[in-house]
Amino acid sequence: MGQADRPFVTLVYSVALALMAGYLLVIGKQILVPILFAIILCYILLESARGIGRVPGLTRSPTWLRHIFTLLAFAMVLTLLTSITTENAQALAQRVPEYEMRLNVFINDVSERLNLQEQPSWTALRNMMGTDINLGQITSRMLGVLASFGTNMFLVLLLAAFLMLESAGLSAKVTRAFETREQSDAIINIFHQINAQIGQYLAAKTAINLCLGFISWVIMALIGVDFAMFWAVVIGLLNYIPYVGSLMGVLFPTLLSVVQFGDMATTVTTAITLTLAQMLMGNIVEPRLLGRLVNLSPFVVLVSLxxxxxxxxxxxxxxxxxxxxxxxxxxxxxxxTRWISVLLSSEGKI
Structure with missing residues (x-):
């Protein structure tokens, strides 16, 4: 093989490796997703446990005790959130016929204001769009997704608990796994950087999402939006998704306000106040707390999404x-591979 052919061969091998990795990720979704969620959750729990250790009076508390406390606390919060979302989703499914009636009234009111000769209905709009949008079926599917999510999260929590037990001896295992001290130190250093940066990011992001969910719940409760607690949980979870999550978090309760109140002023008020809460957390609080914890350019974040x-x-x-x-x-x-990391970073600094 000639010297000039080596870059081309390397490119071909790289593309083939990327395609194989993508294929393995797709077919291994059912196995890999719970494991990766467990790793992410382990980072959150470990950073929370370290945060508890920095609290005055708890600095000398045993590490194992802090780990158990964070695990139990998360299990309690997960149980509470699962109960809230399931109960509210079931109540929402029962009220779907009532919402469809109110939606017809709202459509008729809008058509009267626009001086339309023929007043449309929700059924007529569905037929006109050529889609069979059934709110009852959508709600039932949502219930199934929530039930599956709750079950999977308890599995993730179990995996995260074992990962926390394994984390203490990880450095010793890496040292024994490699022949030279330089190799093991390089790997351990990478692990420490990941633990510090990702752990702090996820812990801070979780705290921000909890605050956003609480603020959104207060706003929706004051306006009178049905199932305010359920939508607050949804908003907090969706805020983990960059860009799209915040938009969806505002969209869902705003659409519900349309069929609940049938009043454009209330709907606009709901949309504006929830958007202001998102802007407050996303443009003011998040930059101050997260800073450079996620050193990724906005374009890379969007592409990764x-x-x-x-x-x-x-x-x-x-x-x-x-x-x-x-x-x-x-x-x-x-x-x-450092040059790839530099290109992916926000300011070209690693």
Missing amino acids: VVWGSLWGIPGAFLAVPMTSIVTLILAGFPA
Whole structure:
């Protein structure tokens, strides 16, 4: 093989490797997604446990005790959120016929204001769009998704608990796994960087999402939006998804306000106040708390959202930022791939 052919061969091998990796990610979704969520959750729990250790009076508390406390606390919160979302989703499914009636009244009111000769209905609009949009079926599917999500999260929590137990001896295992001290130190350094950066990011992001969910709940409760607690939980979860999540978080309760109140002024008020809450957290609070914890350019974040979302759907959208950040830190740890990490970063600094 000639010297001139080597770059071309390397490119072909790289493309083939990327295609194979993408194929394996798609077919291994059912296995890989819970494991990766467990890794992400482990980062959140470990950073929360370290945060508890920095609280005055708890600095000398045993590490194992803090780990158990964070696990139990998360299990309690997960149980509470699962109960809230399931109960509210079931109540929402029961009220779907009432919402469809109110939606017809709202459509008729709008048509009267526009002086339309023939007043349309929800059924007529569905037929005109050529789609069979059934609110009852959509709600039933949502219930199934929530039930599956709750079950999978308890599996993720179990996996995360074992990962926390394994984390203490990880450095010793890496040292024994490699022949030279330089190799093991390089790998351990990468692990430390990932633990510090991703752990702090996820812990801060979780705190921000909890605050956003609480603020959104207060806003919707004051306006009188049905199932305010349920939508607050949804908003907090969707905010893990960059860009798209905040938009969807405002869209869902705003659409509900249309069929609930049938009043454009209330709908606009709901949309504006929820958007202001999103802007407050996203443009003021997040930059101050997160800072340079996620050193990714906005374009890379958007591309990662598209790629991981295409591979794994909604779970991929949740994992897009932390997974891409982990990949970037791994690439930065080796001289041969450091240039890729620099290109993916926000300011070209690693």
